Amino acid sequence: MTSENLSSEAEGVLDEIEEKDVDFLRLQFTDILGTVKNVSIPAEQAEKAFTEGIYFDGSSIDGFVRIQESDMRLEPDPTTFAVLPWRNSEKVTSARLICDVHDTTTDKPFTGDPRLVLQDAIDRANDLGYQVNAAPEPEFFLFEEDENGNATTTTHDSGGYFDLAPKDLAQDVRGDIIYGLEEMGFEVEASHHEVAEGQHEINFTYDDALSTADNVGTFRSVVRAIAAEHDLHATFMPKPIPRINGSGMHTHLSLFQDGENAFHDDDGEFNLSETARKFIAGILEHAPAITAVCNPTVNSYKRLVPGYEAPVYIAWSDVNRSALIRKPAARTPAASRIELRSPDPSCNPYLAFAVMIHAGLDGIENDLDCPDPVRENIYDFDEEKREEYGIDTLPENLGEAVDELEKDEVILDALGPHVGEKFVEAKNQEFQEYLVDVSQWEIDRYLEKY
Template sequence: MKLIKEEDIKMVDFKIVDINGQFRHVTIPASQFTVDTMKDGIGFDASNYGYAVVEKSDMVFIPDLDTAVMDPYCEISTLSITGNAMIIDYPENRPLDQYPRNIVRAAENYMKDSGIADTMLILPEFEFHMFDDAAWSVKPYEISANLDTEQAYWNSDSQGQGNVVAHQKHYHMAKPFDGTYECRSEMCLELEKMGIEIKYHHPEVGAAGQFEIEPMLGQMSKMADASMMIKYVIHNTALKYGKVATFMPKPVYGEAGNGMHVHMLLLKDGKPVFSDDEGYSHLSREAHYFIGGLLKHIASLCALTNPSTNSFKRLVPGFEAPVTVGYATSNRSAVIRIPAYAKTPELRRFEIRNPDATCNPYLCYAAILMAGLDGIKNKIDPEKNGWGPYDMNLYSLSDKEKAKLTQLPTRLDDALDALEADHDYLTAGGVFPLHLIENFIALKRKECLQLAAIPHPGEFDRYFNL
């Protein structure tokens, strides 16, 4: 309230996360923000967020003041606050167990209670495209999508200066070929104003406007909040520059897709749990068991880390996206990569490469932690289970050799089947409520059925003249 007065803030905007990991919001005049707002909260209909049946949908949103930041995209001075969803009860409201922020905190508490570690640090890499134009149509008489960015290779005949990037040759390209440098720098500066430290930004491989912004390592629950704001800032800054940003995993056929690789490490009393000079790639036994847990549950994890049908169009060979259930050092074709450059004990870690930013980051990060902890608890050794280490290019193996490997799911339906069969590691300690998992699966099944019923332009190309 002091900040509101000092900064002459006119509006307070409450951002709420739905089951798909998208921001919704409700705004009140700053004059109405009182102590009672923190106690009584803001009422909303949770059924429209995917969390509750209609007859039990009245919930309240309680702001978390630690998340308060100025929203730079509002012309009227606005304070933005995230928070938690609560079930209306007497004498006190109680947390909605399905709400993503509550789940990620429950996972952290489960980790602390296990005695294995007290902190999980993660670093998600945000890959995205920025287009000058994006349009699509799904009608009975028209099914189409059109994308364009002026520096894409397909514009070589129309750009008089020849200022285009060759197919799949955009990685770290400098000006004049990096035409959105200022836009991305502004994104990073705005994020740092919000307290989100940024490691770097750069052009990615895809020539049709693909980029990456990478934050610094951060505590898992705080990074989940930060992930939402990173996407919010990228979308809104792109719009300010006349662009449109998308985290869609595979928007451009024949070019690299957008992943959200997640680096991770555990700490206990401030000391690294994953470091051991004698272990493979200097990783400890606990680190290998954590990897084992991820690999054992990777098919069901995919339902939460890759929850779109488009996700699986990215997870194909040839574009540095993982397809094989395995681990290795410096190998981008395996689903778990151990970066060779993380040499110091406090930075030794690994990354899981299949996630993408269509996920709900709270559910994604919590599920990753729960799978890894299950691996440590049950001493799941990835090498003994035949998951590596694969220190070779898995894309170039012969068909006979590839047949010996386990592959990631190739469809969202398959990942949902796996989650239906394998979710005990998520419900351990009551972290993921079973009704949330069942509700999530039902929502995604419906999504798959709806999309499967739509004719695809590629089908016209293949079948129209038969």
Template sequence: MSSEYRNFLELSYEELEELNLKAKDQRKKRVDPGKIQEERLKWLTDNKGVKAVTVLFSDLEGRLHMLDYDKKFLVNSYDNLTFDGSSIRGFTAQRESDLRLGLDWSAFYYTPADIFGSGKVLVFGEVIDKNGGHYSGDLRGVLKSYANEQFAKNGYALNAANEIEGFLFEGIDAERNFAKTGEFVYTNQGGYYHSLPGDPLREFIDLTAEVQRAMGFENEKDHPEVAPSQFEINYTYGDVVTAADQIQLYKLICRQVANQMGMTASFLPKPVTGVNGSGMHTNVSITKDGKNLMWDPAGEEKISKFGWEFVDRILTAGNDLCLLLNASVNAYRRLDPHFEAPNQIKASATDRGSMVRIPIGNEKSSRVEVRSVGPDANPYMVLYSIFKTGLDGKTAQIENLRQAERYLPDNIYTALEDFRSAEWATELLGADVKQRYADLKQASADRCPRLLGTIVKDCEVQFHHDVYNQLLWGQF
């Protein structure tokens, strides 16, 4: 189809970075939402080359959904964007299907035309129930409300940074085709920190990093990981909702770049046996009036009493939270002690098999790292459960809690039993959302062998919530 007559907006990566960093700074400084909304609507109206606004939201399992609204329609109807919630896995029943999308204008991204299409921008949506309040199944809204509550009540700013690992495999839709091929084909076997300039893995990492930079991620470092064809592309910390949004965008960007290269970016926690799996190490800190509350130069491992109390509550609820942090059948292959897996409910500055690690830090960077998180978990649910547990949870009377010999489940069925019986999980999510989430995980688990065995099974890939489409989920 000819593009001769088209004139849609296409900005350089340098212009995009400038615009996205400005938007990010407004978000960081908590600029009045009404002012940001007015500014965004004016920009959309004035820029004739913008044809559509992509609105993003996530379902209960963390699967990303996208709707494109015509720019002119959205500018006039942004306060009444309805959709059918009964079509979204884990959302409303058919009898109460009407939901609305409110726009979080602060979470607005100017996008590269060669990745997302010309004339498009992105904005994250908030799911609104029929009564006009935040929908309980939308964990982004739950996380945002909790973060705002902590800031208003205690002056706490919740910060997070995530190290998200993934694999790059040959071929488009390698995960969907796994049932036919029975294997994933590596694009590179160089290993940790090693990939020759110009080879497919290095080219993929470089292109993805360029897109992230243009979208205001503020990159830090990127490199091949331990396993063949494994990668990690790191960027700076942000406020907790921005951090969760960026996890969703990170995976979306990786998949899109890989697809354009004729490859697949996979975030299965353990797609190949015999090599290291992929994690999403989650680094968290809390500041108040610009001071890092995790830091104490005289404290144990230079962590404050406040920080250690936060850790103790996480360790207490380790088994209660496991299904939220390790959300799929495949995730329990990663919790294998033979591959530096963080399956011990311990805290340590050095032992990478511990659920919680205390990284080396200073007054600015001091933090707590929760290592037992799979890259396929719902990022909003992960960060909400970690912060709410760390701040509001209970501490168990267990002797030597931080080093006691306790282990995370090695299969999803045990994790489900722990989650269903956990009072703390009910307090976190509410009885209704807890039940819905458990039922979704049970349905996926029941389609897979109870015992994992040593070989990755077709079903744990096929029924992985990050992979397949609505057609398959409609069979549940």
């Protein structure tokens, strides 16, 4: 089953579909808010998908197009083919292909496609001679389901950081998730129980930024699906339970140039190069605006508070985990990297990586000065000492973060006019809805008191 119009990668996918008896293909893409969408087609339509694309109604997708501009086309990326590690009740085998979205009116890539936004950021880095690598650490909670199969906030276990069974009851669940990820081509480095009850982390190896963003979407889907097989609900909500640690997505970044790590310098402080320091300076400079994209929900800011290991202060260091950016220890020059600790797993990974890359490159291109590292625990600083050190804080809520985004031309340009406008519009609406809502906390506190 081949065609002269097919690439060798696409022909390889068609062969694999036949070898593995795939019944259906899920053509996957992501909306502006980071929700994974998919169109399912019979496997027999795979060649058509590669040669002609598959059309869909873009007006039904958040932030895409208006109803009079609805026809859009999915073009699968053959390098993203993977058989899904679960079957439905009829034992049907499905596989996944991640797609780029095209605008049928212009026959060009759709500017509102988050994957294109990241590709543009990568192209900018490539033009400067850099390859961008990324490695996120998405944390998640496992909760019990009620008798109707609905999610609760009852944690699946009472374990803590690095605990073992019997406190950590989720070892088997994490094991099944890891097997599923490995079946899809992931190389898993480690998994463990996190600090909070019911909270977990599974780390996979770094890759180029686009492949890593694709992997984040896949990771979230696999975790949810396999948790459901155990009658559990997995959530990447940043702070599902008050007054305990929330879930972050610490993101490790590095630039390579001519096969060498551009962030490494044997003679530099922490073995960091000047390129790395300028990259750090760029992220620190644009941190308030980046926060709107990397922490995009009202709930995100319940995590970004002092006392729960999440960063609040715009500073950097080596071992200091109270700083926004950390330089982790590295055994080899190739492993030198920086870790941005503010993102959470509710973010759209394509947009989050894009704004990180553009911010860092802005620091390099404009030769920004990197401030001195802060080795003390910033949580212990009072306001006067923070001012002395020149340490600002991240936005306290989604409304403030969106205001910062609207003021930052570099980060808005990183998103592009379409995504920037639609993202700001959606997040302003979300924050306004939050402001006019009345929470259960308010009912409990004020209803009988006043």
